[in-house]
Amino acid sequence: MNARDEEFGEFIRDRASLLHQTAYLLCGDWHLAHDLVQDTLVKAYQHWPRVRQADSPDAYVRRILLNEVRGRWRRRERAVPVSRFPEGREPVAPDAIDEVTRRAGLLQALLALPLRQRATIILRYLEGMSERETAAALGCSEGTVKSQSARALGTLRDFLDRMESAL
Amino acid sequence: MNSPQETQLGHDLRDLVSGQPFTPDLEGIGRRARQRRRHGLAVRGATTGAVAVLAAGGVFAGVHGTGGTPAGTPAGTPAGYRASAGAASHPGGAPARTETVAYVTEQVKTALANVNNYILRDDQVQTGPGGDSATNWTDPRTGNDFEILYDATAGKSIAWLSTYLVHRVLTWKDIEADYATRTWFISIIHAAGPIQGSTAGATSSVMTPADIKQWLDSGQLKIVGHQDIDGHHTIGLRQPWATGYRELWVDSRTFLPVRLITADFANLKGPLKNVRLVANETWLPRTKQLLNMVNHVHIPAGFTHVAPPQ
Numbered sequence A: 001m002n003a004r005d006e007e008f009g010e011f012i013r014d015r016a017s018l019l020h021q022t023a024y025l026l027c028g029d030w031h032l033a034h035d036l037v038q039d040t041l042v043k044a045y046q047h048w049p050r051v052r053q054a055d056s057p058d059a060y061v062r063r064i065l066l067n068e069v070r071g072r073w074r075r076r077e078r079a080v081p082v083s084r085f086p087e088g089r090e091p092v093a094p095d096a097i098d099e100v101t102r103r104a105g106l107l108q109a110l111l112a113l114p115l116r117q118r119a120t121i122i123l124r125y126l127e128g129m130s131e132r133e134t135a136a137a138l139g140c141s142e143g144t145v146k147s148q149s150a151r152a153l154g155t156l157r158d159f160l161d162r163m164e165s166a167l
Numbered sequence B: 001m002n003s004p005q006e007t008q009l010g011h012d013l014r015d016l017v018s019g020q021p022f023t024p025d026l027e028g029i030g031r032r033a034r035q036r037r038r039h040g041l042a043v044r045g046a047t048t049g050a051v052a053v054l055a056a057g058g059v060f061a062g063v064h065g066t067g068g069t070p071a072g073t074p075a076g077t078p079a080g081y082r083a084s085a086g087a088a089s090h091p092g093g094a095p096a097r098t099e100t101v102a103y104v105t106e107q108v109k110t111a112l113a114n115v116n117n118y119i120l121r122d123d124q125v126q127t128g129p130g131g132d133s134a135t136n137w138t139d140p141r142t143g144n145d146f147e148i149l150y151d152a153t154a155g156k157s158i159a160w161l162s163t164y165l166v167h168r169v170l171t172w173k174d175i176e177a178d179y180a181t182r183t184w185f186i187s188i189i190h191a192a193g194p195i196q197g198s199t200a201g202a203t204s205s206v207m208t209p210a211d212i213k214q215w216l217d218s219g220q221l222k223i224v225g226h227q228d229i230d231g232h233h234t235i236g237l238r239q240p241w242a243t244g245y246r247e248l249w250v251d252s253r254t255f256l257p258v259r260l261i262t263a264d265f266a267n268l269k270g271p272l273k274n275v276r277l278v279a280n281e282t283w284l285p286r287t288k289q290l291l292n293m294v295n296h297v298h299i300p301a302g303f304t305h306v307a308p309p310q
Helices: A003-013 A016-027 A030-046 A048-052 A057-074 A099-112 A115-126 A131-138 A142-166 B003-016 B026-064 B101-111 B209-218 B288-295
Strands: B118-126 B133-138 B145-151 B155-166 B169-178 B183-194 B222-229 B232-241 B244-251 B257-264 B276-285
Touching: A003 A016, A003 A030, A003 A048, A003 B026, A016 A030, A016 A057, A016 A115, A030 A048, A030 A057, A030 B026, A048 A057, A057 A115, A057 A131, A099 A115, A099 A142, A099 B003, A115 A131, A115 A142, A115 B003, A131 A142, A142 B003, B101 B209, B101 B222, B101 B232, B101 B244, B118 B288, B133 B288, B145 B288, B222 B244, B232 B257
Parallel strands: none
Antiparallel strands: B118 B133, B118 B276, B133 B145, B145 B155, B155 B169, B169 B183, B222 B232, B232 B244, B244 B257, B257 B276
């Protein structure tokens, strides 16, 4: 293994799982998420000198991932339909506000968001990125991150409120 | 949604994605990256190589204009030569007239009349971090191209590129051998649809005089000055665009291209802002050895045939 491989391996060692999780929330399918992350890492490796010297290599890699998701979307390799619950997470307690049901509903609501809003939520609240880092990853301004985040949170809140009322 | 709700959202999201281990295939990533890199370069070479030939074409045509043999080079001399002020002279030795853009471009066009009697060698160096270098030999008669690429990260590879028509559909064939993995593959790419109208010149990787005229007429060319390059007194023609420029430096007496520079500053941040592609051209006689190297595929012994990158 050469120095480049070692450096790249070190970089992704602690990040690959989180990237995989982000990809899953972006597309709603673990297998597709796996492919997306592999493709992302291939491109990151290919452009490693550029990635490692970027202001934020993490943001750079997220940007690659988002472009991969957009590309798949354009090729109609879409996420699971929002009417379908992901495997193993079907609601189990329809007579109570069940955490599992609520989170499954959250995934549905998340997948129903426009991609940029969805990405904003995932980067901010799953990955814990700052608004600045999120803006760098999305290639937009911090103001856009704020507005996209506010809209997405509003949509999610409405959805979860309706769901809790129904339950 | 207030802060506790946002905190809860974070918890919910982490719960949604928990329990799914993921181990990236590092070896596969490296292998695929190298394949993509080679493939991209092959396509880039097939589509943009003509620009480099523009400069190269000028060298030959200038030579051709002096009687088909480089001035200062005995007729039939087998060795190649690099265009230089001392190697070729302006017809009649007349001094250059006023160096307007129109005059200089007209002289360059005149110098680009014919390239078919030579094998063109193009040495390219990309500056900046991770810069690559490549040497291409092109046979203008067949449009075939042989390349030796030194990728800063993937190492050495060689490739044969050819272009042809299948039922009027332009097709690029790329055969590459990679020394890092000791593998080789064949990749064939078809254009989206058949060529409408005449197919004359469609498969050539060398710009026709009409192409060159179009290139010279297409941009807002200007003379950017003079400088000495490898002992040549040169005039620089620059064609700018929004994020970069292309410069063609020609000998001020012979109008033979000496250097072609392509720079693009689309990446305003980071180290790539200074990346430039510098190409120097050399003209070589059509020896059997060179024709065989360019027009016939020779996969090194012991290399394994693999599928092309997707």
